[in-house]
Amino acid sequence: TEIKIFCPATIANLNCGFDVMGLCLEGIGDEMIIRKVADKGIRITKITGADLPLETDKNVAGVAALAIFNAAKPDCGFEIEIHKKIKAGSGIGSSSASAAGAVFGINELLGKPFTRHELVDFAMKGEAIASGSEHADNVAPCILGGFTLVRGYNPLDVIKIESPSEIYAVVLHPHIEVKTSDSRAILSPIIALKDAITQWGNLGGLIAGLYSKDYELIGRSLQDVIIEPLRKKLIPNFDEVKNSALNAGALGAGISGAGPSIFALCKGQAIAEKVAFAMSSNYLDTGIPFDMHVSRV
Numbered sequence: 001t002e003i004k005i006f007c008p009a010t011i012a013n014l015n016c017g018f019d020v021m022g023l024c025l026e027g028i029g030d031e032m033i034i035r036k037v038a039d040k041g042i043r044i045t046k047i048t049g050a051d052l053p054l055e056t057d058k059n060v061a062g063v064a065a066l067a068i069f070n071a072a073k074p075d076c077g078f079e080i081e082i083h084k085k086i087k088a089g090s091g092i093g094s095s096s097a098s099a100a101g102a103v104f105g106i107n108e109l110l111g112k113p114f115t116r117h118e119l120v121d122f123a124m125k126g127e128a129i130a131s132g133s134e135h136a137d138n139v140a141p142c143i144l145g146g147f148t149l150v151r152g153y154n155p156l157d158v159i160k161i162e163s164p165s166e167i168y169a170v171v172l173h174p175h176i177e178v179k180t181s182d183s184r185a186i187l188s189p190i191i192a193l194k195d196a197i198t199q200w201g202n203l204g205g206l207i208a209g210l211y212s213k214d215y216e217l218i219g220r221s222l223q224d225v226i227i228e229p230l231r232k233k234l235i236p237n238f239d240e241v242k243n244s245a246l247n248a249g250a251l252g253a254g255i256s257g258a259g260p261s262i263f264a265l266c267k268g269q270a271i272a273e274k275v276a277f278a279m280s281s282n283y284l285d286t287g288i289p290f291d292m293h294v295s296r297v
C-alpha cells in the first residue's frame, strides 16, 4: 500500500510546437512516495528539496491528486511525500512532474482504474495552478514517455509519437527564475499568417522527421518564429548559447518550456557531450551560475 515513483523532467514546446509538443528526459526527475491510508482525503506529509506549500489545495501534486480522488471516489485516502530534484521555475517541467507523479501513483494504488491518457487530464488540473493556464505539453510526456503531441485540448487528445532511439537532449539551466505566468504574459495572442504558416510547416516536419527517423528533417524543423523572438529577451546570452550548440553539431536548439533553460537535441551521446561542453563554455561568459544535463529521451 505504498509506492515509490520516479517523476521525470520534461521539455515542452520543442520550438515549433508551443503548448502541444513535449518530450520526457530519462535521467532527470523527482521522487515521490505515495501511501494508501484509511482516512479519506489527500495529505501532503513531507516535501524535501524545495520550499513548496503543504496545503493540498495550494500544491500542484495535491490539486492533481484531488482531481483523480474526486473522480475515483475511493473508500480510503492518500499521503504524499515529495522529494524535489527538479528546480521550480527551471523550464523542465518541475510542477508537471509533481502533478503527474501524484496521479500516476494514486492510480497504481487503486489498481489502475484509469488509462494513462486519462491521467494526463487529471495531472493537467494540478499543473494549471502553477502556470495559470491549463496545458498538457509537460504532463503528457511525463506520463506517457518519449515524445508526445497534444492534438487538441477540447476534449484533450494526446498522441504518443514514435521516435528515433538515438536522440539525446542537452539542457543548460541558468540559475535565474522565470515564472511561467510571466513568460506567458509577454506573448501576443494574435500572430501573423505568414508566421503561422512557417510554424505549422515546421511542426508537420518535426512529426514526420520523428516517425521516419530522419534526423536532418528533425533538425530543419526545430525552429520557432512566434514564441522564441519574444521570450529570448528573458534569457541572458540565449542567441550565443543556441549558436554554440548548433555549431557543435546539435540538430536544433531553443527555449525549454517557458524558460529559462535552453535545450538542444542531438543525434547520439558523443555529439550531445560535445554540445554540452560548447554550451557550458559559452555560458561561463555570463557569470550566471548554471547546471547542465545530458539525457536520453
Ligand code: HSE
Residues within 6 Å of the ligand: 012, 013, 018, 019, 020, 131, 135, 137, 138, 180, 183, 184, 257, 258
Ligand atoms: N507550453 C508552456 C509554455 C510550457 O511554454 O508556456 C510551460 O509550462
